[in-house]
Amino acid sequence: MKHLRSIDELGVDGIVRILNLADHMVEVNRRPVPKVPALVGRTVVSLFFEDSTRTRISFETAAKRLSADTMTFSVSTSSVNKGESLRDTIETVSAMGVAAFIVRHKTSGVPWQLSDWTDASIINAGDGWHQHPTQALLDCHTIRTELGRAASADCLAGVRIAIVGDVRHSRVARSNIQAFTALGASVVVVAPRTLLPPEVHTWPVEVTSNLDEVIGDVDVLYMLRMQRERMNEALVPDLGEYSNRFGLDRTRATRLRAECLVMHPGPMNRGVEMMVDPSDLARSVITRQVSNGVAVRMAVLFDVLGEANSEVSS
Amino acid sequence: MNGRDMNTVNIVGGRIVDSTTDAQGRPADIHIVDGRIAMVATPGATLPAAATVLDASNAVVSPGFVDLHTHLREPGREESETIETGSRAAALGGFTAVVAMPNTDPAQDSRAVVEFVREQGRRAGLCEVVPSGCITVGRAGEHLVPYAELMKSGVTLFTDDGNGVQDPLLMRRAFEYSSDLGITMAQHCEVSRLTAGAVMHEGSCCSHLGLPGWPAIAEELMVHRDIELVRITGGRLHVLHVSTARSVDMIRAAKADGLPVTAEVTPHHFTLDDESLRTFDPVFKVNPPLRTMADIDALKAGLRDGTIDAIATDHAPHADHLKEQPLDAAPPGMLGLETAFALAVGELGMDLRSVLACLSWNPARIAGIGDRHGRPVAEGEPANLVVLDPGAAWVVDRGLVASKSRNTPYHGRSVTGRVRHTVSNGRAVVIDQVAQR
Numbered sequence: 163m164k165h166l167r168s169i170d171e172l173g174v175d176g177i178v179r180i181l182n183l184a185d186h187m188v189e190v191n192r193r194p195v196p197k198v199p200a201l202v203g204r205t206v207v208s209l210f211f212e213d214s215t216r217t218r219i220s221f222e223t224a225a226k227r228l229s230a231d232t233m234t235f236s237v238s239t240s241s242v243n244k245g246e247s248l249r250d251t252i253e254t255v256s257a258m259g260v261a262a263f264i265v266r267h268k269t270s271g272v273p274w275q276l277s278d279w280t281d282a283s284i285i286n287a288g289d290g291w292h293q294h295p296t297q298a299l300l301d302c303h304t305i306r307t308e309l310g311r312a313a314s315a316d317c318l319a320g321v322r323i324a325i326v327g328d329v330r331h332s333r334v335a336r337s338n339i340q341a342f343t344a345l346g347a348s349v350v351v352v353a354p355r356t357l358l359p360p361e362v363h364t365w366p367v368e369v370t371s372n373l374d375e376v377i378g379d380v381d382v383l384y385m386l387r388m389q390r391e392r393m394n395e396a397l398v399p400d401l402g403e404y405s406n407r408f409g410l411d412r413t414r415a416t417r418l419r420a421e422c423l424v425m426h427p428g429p430m431n432r433g434v435e436m437m438v439d440p441s442d443l444a445r446s447v448i449t450r451q452v453s454n455g456v457a458v459r460m461a462v463l464f465d466v467l468g469e470a471n472s473e474v475s476s
Numbered sequence: 477m478n479g480r481d482m483n484t485v486n487i488v489g490g491r492i493v494d495s496t497t498d499a500q501g502r503p504a505d506i507h508i509v510d511g512r513i514a515m516v517a518t519p520g521a522t523l524p525a526a527a528t529v530l531d532a533s534n535a536v537v538s539p540g541f542v543d544l545h546t547h548l549r550e551p552g553r554e555e556s557e558t559i560e561t562g563s564r565a566a567a568l569g570g571f572t573a574v575v576a577m578p579n580t581d582p583a584q585d586s587r588a589v590v591e592f593v594r595e596q597g598r599r600a601g602l603c604e605v606v607p608s609g610c611i612t613v614g615r616a617g618e619h620l621v622p623y624a625e626l627m628k629s630g631v632t633l634f635t636d637d638g639n640g641v642q643d644p645l646l647m648r649r650a651f652e653y654s655s656d657l658g659i660t661m662a663q664h665c666e667v668s669r670l671t672a673g674a675v676m677h678e679g680s681c682c683s684h685l686g687l688p689g690w691p692a693i694a695e696e697l698m699v700h701r702d703i704e705l706v707r708i709t710g711g712r713l714h715v716l717h718v719s720t721a722r723s724v725d726m727i728r729a730a731k732a733d734g735l736p737v738t739a740e741v742t743p744h745h746f747t748l749d750d751e752s753l754r755t756f757d758p759v760f761k762v763n764p765p766l767r768t769m770a771d772i773d774a775l776k777a778g779l780r781d782g783t784i785d786a787i788a789t790d791h792a793p794h795a796d797h798l799k800e801q802p803l804d805a806a807p808p809g810m811l812g813l814e815t816a817f818a819l820a821v822g823e824l825g826m827d828l829r830s831v832l833a834c835l836s837w838n839p840a841r842i843a844g845i846g847d848r849h850g851r852p853v854a855e856g857e858p859a860n861l862v863v864l865d866p867g868a869a870w871v872v873d874r875g876l877v878a879s880k881s882r883n884t885p886y887h888g889r890s891v892t893g894r895v896r897h898t899v900s901n902g903r904a905v906v907i908d909q910v911a912q913r
Binding site: 247248249267268269270271272274275289290291292293333336359360361362364365 | 675678679680682683684685686687689691755756757758797800801802803804805
């Protein structure tokens, strides 16, 4: 695989391949010295046009454990602020000899535009509201390992997942819905109509605005972050009303099935969508998502840049 | 060769199709002297000698095209286009007149700017450049422009194109004030509060791509508002770049009510849909956005039944570096002048005469230049003519466009229908697909 830009492009075979590799990387991470020489001499650049310290550190940790050289191109200190175009930026940094770019941008589609202007691999670390494929992969990995299932094309069969919150503006929701349904899960999205995407009936999901209707009935409760600036766009009346209808509070927590996993892509808005402390929940796997993130990103980097990929290693 | 000879052109072997002929047209040879058609002769008759002889065998001779909607970018954005380069693209596309949109810098809201644009067009000498005027000062939507003053410079079409006039009171006043001046308000219909940050059509494709959507209703609300304002004020409305099925329905109903409403559609809106954005290529970003197949069908039906009067290009050049930005930052717009005829004749399934009506005599009337463009091909008429190969196939190549910018969405597309020669004001400005200046 040359690039990882979306779950659609990766396909179900690609997802299974990454999940199998991730098992191996989990084992590497358990070693006393969690480091292998797989990517020695390869340079991986984090090209973050939008701040995300957590995702960037996760990727850079993954790259270092595979012995790649890592660089960070941060927009706040770069010439992008002096009016340099997207194309000039990627062409200039590419000329230094880069094997892969890890790209985060506030606008959908930028990873596709960039891959027209560089020979390096592009790994999408989040583009606009569109895709965040490594988040989806680490979430699939987390769910199926918690369920004790081996990676396969139907390893989430029979699993019912509720995704709650601002689906309209969420790249996490878009990539997770593709990945979850590709592996056989059924998904219900829970949100007011204002936070659902247009034409949501064309999505492969059930839709409801009543969290209480589904909360006792799902295997995974996936809470999305509610951004405070949505209040300024008349998308919800106020945060209190949002919390009352869509937040996970103590009452709702008691209605969760005992084995229901609670997940969140982070960073959490405590007091908005999370009205309970995750540590008070029987099966919160939010911290597990973060640690799995490193292993899954190691798997992605290895898949894109490893020996098997002659297109890149030539 | 004397000066008189320089001003003579013969067009030989063609078949005339104009507003007075049927779709088949009639074979004739044409002799042009000093900007006017001096003789229309039966084939084989001996014409006076001419300095330039244009071969029209197996081709159609038609009145030249008139574009109601051209962005020439001068003054202010000469990195993307100039009046000269845009005029050259127009002539190659068969246009003998283009209406220059007013979103220049400074905007076309004063006689000084309007006269400058007209004069630059005259200097380029490739087609007539007809300046439009702004509806509001600086296109800012706050104060009316002195319309009667601009009329002294020949302006009859007023628009804030790029912006719709948002304030309903101001628009009501514009229609009322202009209602006895014989001028037309051309509206860019977009309620901007509904399109903030929008990149593409709001629909299932935008939903999947996670791009901010431009909903159809943002256009339709303003089409409705302006039709109803025309009904109570007696003003005259031209709807620019109609893009949705319901807009077509409303315009059809307004015409049935006898209201003075006209409309145009662009070639890109009847040939491309929102799925093009799946490539994330900003060349497909345009305002209003590419819509759905259902909208395309409605726009074609509107052209066929006369609801939509004209095909207009919304030719909107942007330099490469402006388009090579993320989709939200890249400016909207695409080239149109050099591909309009091929897309119209090749993709609409309409007979040639109906296509020519939409490209020539209908827009000439709307632009207020029907005294010199879109005229019948007859003795004594101004010689603004085009010679066409309706069946000629070619491939669009962004590297070969005459425009200063290259943002055509049709790069690599095979199309049918080509402009062979263009005669502007009696001079052969395009001969065998080559601009002569």
